């Protein structure tokens with residue numbers, strides 16, 4: 399079988415994985431991506447030099463991309479996953495690995511929409527995959543062999559840190575790492591707004607907030623980095639940071655973050671029920 403990887407539905411998430419794979423050396427001629435709109439297909443082709451097929455121009459785009467692929471990565475919204483799986487079923491080879499990046503779509507729901515025996519892997523990535531700095535979970539379906547799982551892990555390693563987890567933990571992981579980049583960007587937005595409130599020029603405030611979050615992220619990425627120790631190193635006793643952290647604690651920020659993560663996980667469970 400070929401090395402072809404088909405990204406079926408290539409928006410924010412699948413494009414980030416695609417970008418990570420290409421940056422790590424995947425040959426663009428081994429990649430095909432499908433979308434609905436012709437403009438989006440042209441944009442992806444120009445940016446990544448990969449073959450793209452828009453549904454607006456070629457209604458069989460997903461089937462064509464699937465034919466001969468060793469791996470297909472389903473990257474449409476959760477509500478469209480089962481239909482997409484059914485659509486490509488006639489074009490799948492018996493051993494094509496079907497991965498899904500969708501939140502809330504269970505392995506059982508995927509397997510029910512695919513030919514009996516099809517190897518399936520449910521994944522939960524995040525967008526830093528674009529820089530090879532993502533977190534990607536893998537949970538194998540019932541027909542996935544250890545060799546197929548290993549192949550998937552090897553491919554996804556180009557997108558970041560790969561963790562194998564039981565499916566029951568996907569919603570929790572999604573609430574931390576899947577959605578997590580948005581929480582961090584939200585923090586950067588809030589910091590930028592706070593700087594403006596303190597009298598900084600908006601552009602300057604945005605720039606220093608962005609660089610601060612990015613710089614702190616780089617420090618966290620160092621081997622063995624401990625967020626608590628890093629925080630303490632900034633927090634002089636009786637100094638300025640201590641006052642800020644005390645205000646955050648008084649405002650209940652840790653509990654609010656836990657509430658947010660719980661809400662994200664609960665929403666995933668709710669969508670799974672709606673799709674059943």
Ligand SMILES: NC(=O)C1=CN([C@@H]2O[C@H](COP(=O)(O)OP(=O)(O)OC[C@H]3O[C@@H](n4cnc5c(N)ncnc54)[C@H](OP(=O)(O)O)[C@@H]3O)[C@@H](O)[C@H]2O)C=CC1
Nearest residue numbers: 407408409410411432433434435438473474475476500501
């Ligand atoms: N965004 C994130 O950070 C994360 C997302 N996910 C999961 O990734 C999936 C996609 O989310 P996201 O990337 O944000 O969504 P986007 O809306 O950005 O991307 C969806 C893409 O799917 C394409 N598409 C829709 N229907 C079809 C179809 N029938 N055939 C081919 N292409 C199609 C769209 O094409 P067009 O552009 O032409 O409309 C679009 O490019 C979701 O299931 C989500 O749960 C998981 C983890 C993180």
Ligand SMILES: O=C(O)[C@@H]1CCC=N1
Nearest residue numbers: 500501572576577578
């Ligand atoms: O918001 C969402 O539903 C997706 C899943 C995790 C991140 N984005």
